Amino acid sequence: CLTGAPGDAARNAAFLVDHSDCPAVSLAGDLSLAGLAWMFSRAAGVVSVNTGTMHLAALAGAPTVGLHGPTNPLRWGPWGRNVQSLLPHSGACAYLNLGFEYPDPPVTCLENLPVSDVLDALERMGLRERAFAGD
Known part of the structure; x- marks a missing residue:
């Protein structure tokens, strides 16, 4: 979804x-916010950039893979029993600590986070096999 x-x-x-x-x-x-929380409480897993949606998924108990670009996962990562935070392999990333430390000019970073890292995280959480059964 x-x-x-x-x-x-x-x-x-x-x-x-x-x-x-x-x-x-x-x-x-x-979906309302409550409906989204209900859906996450029953989800096999959630992959999300670092937004309120990611935090809601983790708090609702969904296995959650958080994709972090500018946000520092040590400060802004998801909390929960079954969560993982991923960072790009290169480039400026994890520079937001308090929320105002944007570089000038702005930089992008998530393009340096390979899809294979997300698939590996799902596999470590025991989700990839279920999600891609038959592929």
């Missing part, structure tokens, strides 16, 4: 059109 606010629905729809082999559905704008 792809989540998000109502304003994310069009982006989710475009992603699903561009990736027609992806079996996901978009729930952007369809």
Whole structure:
């Protein structure tokens, strides 16, 4: 499931059109915060950038892989029994500690976090085999 606010629905729809082999559905704008927490409490796993959604998933008990770019996972990472935080392999990252330490000019960093790292984290959590059964 792809989540998000109502304003994310069009982006989710475009992603699903561009990736027609992806079996996901978009729930952007369809769930309340309580509904999202309920869904996470029953989720096999969640992969999320460092947002409130990531923290909600971890607190609801979902195995959670947090993707960190500018945020320092030592300060802003998810808390829970079954969580992992990932950082990019290179580039400026984890520079946000208090929340105002943005470089000028801004830099991007998540493009240096390989998908294979996410798949490895899911495997360490015992989720990849279930998520990709039959592939």
